[in-house]
Amino acid sequence: NNFLFSSYLYFLETIFEFGNETDFKDCLRFFYNEKPPTGLVPNSNVKEYQHICQRYKNDSRFATLYHKKSRTPLFSAYILSPSDVPRPDDPWMYEPQVGNKHSVLDDYKNSGFTRGHLAPSSHQNTKEDKEATFTLTNIVPQKEESNSGPWKTWEEKVRKSFKNYCKGEMYVITGVIPYESNTPLINGRVAVPEYIWSAYCCPKYFFPAYGAVGRNDPNSNDKIVREMPLENLESVLKKRMNRKGDGKNASLCN
Structure with missing residues (x-):
């Protein structure tokens, strides 16, 4: 019932500390040069998004930009610290x-989609770091054959x-590209992304920065996760998500 559910949420809140916009600065360290990527959110819809400093057991674990509408x-x-x-x-x-x-766990039942981590537990270090990734604000509906196949690879x-x-430190950002129209929903509530993308860089060591993008459309037979130089991924995001700007302020890892 509602009372039990409210009590459960209160219990969880005592374990998992939820930051707000003002204390998101505690999670800026998860971005290279402490600069989150810009231009991914349409100005007209900015109020639909919320920065979350994902804190768990008295420590910040990773950062999320959450879309409340989807x-x-x-x-x-x-x-990354596996x-x-x-x-x-x-x-x-x-x-x-x-x-x-x-979302809630029931949204995913019999949906044909798995709960896909954007910050995967396999890339985390301690037991607490891994546990922190199991928050419903870190998952998206992901095709099962993709989650357990090419994305796992x-x-x-x-x-x-x-x-x-x-x-040195490796910075990773993993995100989604929404549909431009006719977005599929699971359980009539949770938006399915059309693509999932990821980018990583190791700036203190001269190792090239790379990105990848994979189709997540349930009606597509495309199961390939395509790896590419980071600048190519940024071009894809700029085209599909109307990213603004150029240079360091717009880059995922510069």
């Missing part, structure tokens, strides 16, 4: 900060690049 994140950003700590047993967390503008490739080539 009930999905637009992107999550983090510093380890052999086992994946948690799906301790999914709700977030009172976005009120009724979040991409995430592992990024891990290997970090291990073999990056001697």
Whole structure:
């Protein structure tokens, strides 16, 4: 009932600390030069989005830009620090900060989509870091064959690049490209993104910055995650999401 659900949310809030716009500065460290990417949000719809400093057990873990209307994140950003700590047993967390503008687990039942992490637990270090990724403001509806197939392969490739080539911090941003029209919804509530993209760079070591983008359309047979130089991905985002500006202020990793 509503009382039990409200009590459950209160309990979760005591464990998972929800930042607001003013304390998002605590999560700027997850962006290279502490500068989040610009131009991804249409000016006319800016009030539909909310910055979330994803805090868990007294520490900031990663950063998210959340779209309340679609009930999905637009992107999550983090510093990659993988380890052999086992994946948690799906301790999914709700977030009172976005009120009724979040998805719920029932939205995904029999939907044909999996709960796709933008900040994956496999890229995190400690048990607490991994647990923090299991918040419903960090997931999007993702095709099952993509989540367990080419995107899993991409995430592992990024891990290997970090291990073999990056001697400093690796910054990662993973996000979505919404449909331009006729957006599919699961359970009539949660928007399915048309594409999922990711970008990473290791600025203190001269290793090229790369990006990738994959189709997430349920009616498409395209299962390939296409890797590309970062500037090519930025061109894709500029075209599809009307990114403004150029140079460092518009770059994902510059």
